[in-house]
Amino acid sequence: MLVTPQQAARWLDDPYFPLVHTRSGHRRKVDLFVQEMIHGKWKPGVGDPVEIMDGRVKEGVHRLSAVVQCGLTIDLPVLFLANTDNPAS
Numbered sequence: 001m002l003v004t005p006q007q008a009a010r011w012l013d014d015p016y017f018p019l020v021h022t023r024s025g026h027r028r029k030v031d032l033f034v035q036e037m038i039h040g041k042w043k044p045g046v047g048d049p050v051e052i053m054d055g056r057v058k059e060g061v062h063r064l065s066a067v068v069q070c071g072l073t074i075d076l077p078v079l080f081l082a083n084t085d086n087p088a089s
Contacts, residue, residue, distance in 0.1 A: 001078040003050075008067040011050075011057050026062065033066035037074055044075035053081040 036042045050060030057064060058081065067074050 001076060002073050003064070003067055003076045003078065004073045005068045005071050008064040011052060011055070012061065012064050012068065014056050026065075029062045030065045030069060033063060034070045037066055037070045037072055042074060045077055047077065049077035049079040051079050051081055054083050 033042070047063075048059065050063060051058040060076070060078075063074075063076060067076070
C-alpha cells in the first residue's frame, strides 16, 4: 500500500503514541529507516506489515514515523485487523 506522510501521521495521531518515543532506540531506528527511504534503499512492500486495528497502530510505529519524517510516499505492507475482543452485535 502506498502510504503518504499525511496518512502515516493520521495513524500515529494517538494519545498513547508519545509514550513510544521514550523507548530506547526509537530515534536511531527511525533515522536509519529515513536514510534508507531518502536514498532509495527502502525495499517496497518488503518486511513485516504495519498493523492497524480500530484506526490505531499495533505494529509499525518506527516505519510510519520514518515516512512522516522523510516526507515521501512509501510502499509498505499494511494489514487492517478486526478487533475480535469486541465483535459487532
